[in-house]
Amino acid sequence: MANEPIIEAQGLTKRFTVKKKTVEAVTDLTFQVARGELVAFLGPNGAGKSTSLRMLTTLIPPTSGTARVVGFDILKRPADVRARIGYVGQLTSGSFAQRARDELLSQGAFYGMGKAESKKRADELIESLDLSGFANRSVQQLSGGQKRRLDVALGLMHAPPLIFLDEPSTGLDPQSRANLWQHILDLRQKYGTTIFLTTHYLEEADRYAERVMVMDKGRVIADDTATRLKANLAGDVLTFGFTSEKDAAAAVAVIQRLTDREVRRAEESVVLTAPEGDALLPAAVRALDAAGLQATRATGVPPTLDDVFLALTGRTLREAGEGEPVDEPENEEPVAERGAPSPRRNAEAAEQPETEKTGAGR
Amino acid sequence: MSAVTETTRPDTVVRANPTRDTWNVLTRELRPVVRDPFSLIFSLVQPLIFLGLFAPLLVGNSGQPVGETLQWFVPGVLVMIVLFGTGATGSNLQYEMMTGSHERTLVAPLARSSLLVGRALKEIAPIVVQALIILAVAWPFGFSINVPGLLIGVALLAVFGVGLGALSYTLALKTKDREWLFWGVQQTLIFPLLILSGMLLPLDDAPAWMQAVATVNPINWVVQAERALIAGDLGNSAVLWGWVSALVLALLGLWAGIRAMRKSS
Numbered sequence: 001m002a003n004e005p006i007i008e009a010q011g012l013t014k015r016f017t018v019k020k021k022t023v024e025a026v027t028d029l030t031f032q033v034a035r036g037e038l039v040a041f042l043g044p045n046g047a048g049k050s051t052s053l054r055m056l057t058t059l060i061p062p063t064s065g066t067a068r069v070v071g072f073d074i075l076k077r078p079a080d081v082r083a084r085i086g087y088v089g090q091l092t093s094g095s096f097a098q099r100a101r102d103e104l105l106s107q108g109a110f111y112g113m114g115k116a117e118s119k120k121r122a123d124e125l126i127e128s129l130d131l132s133g134f135a136n137r138s139v140q141q142l143s144g145g146q147k148r149r150l151d152v153a154l155g156l157m158h159a160p161p162l163i164f165l166d167e168p169s170t171g172l173d174p175q176s177r178a179n180l181w182q183h184i185l186d187l188r189q190k191y192g193t194t195i196f197l198t199t200h201y202l203e204e205a206d207r208y209a210e211r212v213m214v215m216d217k218g219r220v221i222a223d224d225t226a227t228r229l230k231a232n233l234a235g236d237v238l239t240f241g242f243t244s245e246k247d248a249a250a251a252v253a254v255i256q257r258l259t260d261r262e263v264r265r266a267e268e269s270v271v272l273t274a275p276e277g278d279a280l281l282p283a284a285v286r287a288l289d290a291a292g293l294q295a296t297r298a299t300g301v302p303p304t305l306d307d308v309f310l311a312l313t314g315r316t317l318r319e320a321g322e323g324e325p326v327d328e329p330e331n332e333e334p335v336a337e338r339g340a341p342s343p344r345r346n347a348e349a350a351e352q353p354e355t356e357k358t359g360a361g362r
Numbered sequence: 363m364s365a366v367t368e369t370t371r372p373d374t375v376v377r378a379n380p381t382r383d384t385w386n387v388l389t390r391e392l393r394p395v396v397r398d399p400f401s402l403i404f405s406l407v408q409p410l411i412f413l414g415l416f417a418p419l420l421v422g423n424s425g426q427p428v429g430e431t432l433q434w435f436v437p438g439v440l441v442m443i444v445l446f447g448t449g450a451t452g453s454n455l456q457y458e459m460m461t462g463s464h465e466r467t468l469v470a471p472l473a474r475s476s477l478l479v480g481r482a483l484k485e486i487a488p489i490v491v492q493a494l495i496i497l498a499v500a501w502p503f504g505f506s507i508n509v510p511g512l513l514i515g516v517a518l519l520a521v522f523g524v525g526l527g528a529l530s531y532t533l534a535l536k537t538k539d540r541e542w543l544f545w546g547v548q549q550t551l552i553f554p555l556l557i558l559s560g561m562l563l564p565l566d567d568a569p570a571w572m573q574a575v576a577t578v579n580p581i582n583w584v585v586q587a588e589r590a591l592i593a594g595d596l597g598n599s600a601v602l603w604g605w606v607s608a609l610v611l612a613l614l615g616l617w618a619g620i621r622a623m624r625k626s627s
Contacts, residue, residue: 057469058469059465059468059469059627060627079377079378079471082469082470082471083377083471085469087466089462089465089466089467090462091460091461091465092461092462092463093459093462093463093465093466094466095458095463096457096458096461096463097394097454098390098393098394098463099393099394099397102390102393102394102397103390103463105468106386106389106390106393107466109386109389109390110383110386110467110470110471110472111449111470111471112471138394139463195586225484248586321471
């Protein structure tokens with residue numbers, strides 16, 4: 001039983017009808033997540049990440065396909081799913097009119113926790129998420145980072161075995177982002193929570209997620225650890241510098257013997273892209289020495305997930321995000337409600353990463 | 363294997379329970395009111411302006427003593443509290459839909475109906491407090507309050523408020539993030555309803571068509587019932603019609619609101 005996947009998606013598909021045009025936001029999503037995993041959906045705005053999350057958390061029904069989350073079918077037993085998952089949406093979970101601590105206590109009550117238990121748990125989360133100084137302030141008065149930490153606290157209030165986080169760090173400055181991540185990782189260590197999140201920050205997926213599912217245009221196009229994705233799909237860029245073009249040309253032949261990847265000369269340099277470049281670099285330098293060729297410079301640049309995305313789609317993440325966004329009205333009905341899509345949840349397409357998302361005026 | 367999981371798992375997690383969930387939603391909604399009771403006073407500004415600036419005009423026009431005019435006017439102001447305050451309460455939900463906390467409550471294991479009913483019931487608290495404040499302000503100027511009538515009158519206001527509040531929430535759920543639409547509809551409805559209820563000026567001299575419309579305006583009946591109740595005329599047929607109007611409105615509002623909440627995502 002413990003080996004049963006905590007998420008099992010089978011052919012999840014979501015179509016929206018916008019202005020009589022059918023848009024497929026998510027296509028045939030099939031995957032499993034084991035207990036305790038930390039998984040990230042990585043993709044540009046409008047890739048279908050939020051729609052997938054909203055289906056898995058029972059907010060919207062899929063057009064076709066199904067999923068079992070924490071052992072229950074999202075269509076047949078949504079109440080059982082809801083009782084056992086935590087969810088941190090893209091926006092602010094706390095009501096602006098409420099005090100931070102009050103929201104935690106209400107959340108406890110919503111999940112059937114007793115008063116004393118709620119209080120204890122709220123205090124614990126306030127402490128561990130660094131909210132002590134602000135717990136009695138209204139949510140409206142909190143800064144972006146504080147609001148986000150409260151959102152995470154609300155998601156963890158009932159100690160769910162699985163928590164979904166929709167772009168948890170979007171709109172935060174780098175320091176708050178790192179701080180939030182530290183909290184998420186600490187809590188995971190402490191409670192063994194399975195974490196499933198979406199992000200369009202490459203560094204974030206790269207650094208924190210153990211498993212990355214790359215999503216583009218409603219489909220998962222790659223699913224592996226960040227390290228393996230980079231090794232298999234991109235590779236390190238190695239550059240060797242020489243004092244003359246003649247030496248460089250001779251070096252191409254020497255280095256080519258060590259790898260099956262293409263080795264090119266560019267003026268007085270030799271360039272190649274290869275997996276495990278960190279091992280290849282010293283080996284190449286030794287081989288060059290043995291051949292009497294002196295490399296004056298040698299650099300190895302590890303790949304980023306952007307290189308992975310580029311290799312997979314021919315576009316960089318940034319280009320994909322800025323390109324024609326997939327309209328994602330997130331209407332509950334697969335058929336448009338009187339032809340008027342709600343732009344509210346069209347957040348993936350409309351979002352502006354540089355502005356504070358939780359700020360007033362949204 | 364999965365079927366086994368569902369049946370053998372020691373299930374201690376919460377299940378949706380409309381009564382308990384409604385109570386929890388109601389408690390949550392009341393927290394900001396308890397934390398900051400002065401917010402109730404601020405939403406009284408409009409009715410107080412009508413009481414302070416409009417009532418003297420009525421007194422001057424009617425040529426009747428102040429007490430008698432207030433006896434006629436103050437019950438209408440009580441209904442006005444509900445119309446202006448409770449009628450706008452949907453905007454709170456709309457704001458929470460736009461900022462994100464509504465979504466959080468939709469993922470929580472709460473009965474959808476409770477999310478609506480709990481909010482609608484919360485409206486009773488400000489209505490009762492505000493009605494008593496208005497009466498306390500107007501009372502020194504001399505008009506008589508029949509205590510049993512007042513109690514029944516406040517109860518009637520509460521039922522009316524639950525209905526109007528539920529309708530306001532329905533409007534918010536339907537208009538989603540389009541605030542302009544919410545306020546457009548709300549403002550378009552509120553003034554005709556206000557004038558055609560005989561709340562500010564008697565409709566006795568109104569043209570026949572206005573009187574005809576007023577006859578089917580439930581708010582008109584609630585106003586008339588309040589006048590009769592506070593004056594102690596408990597057996598007046600307007601009281602019965604006021605209750606019928608308020609109850610029909612409450613049932614209609616809750617039905618529409620629960621429906622809209624179930625469709626919310």
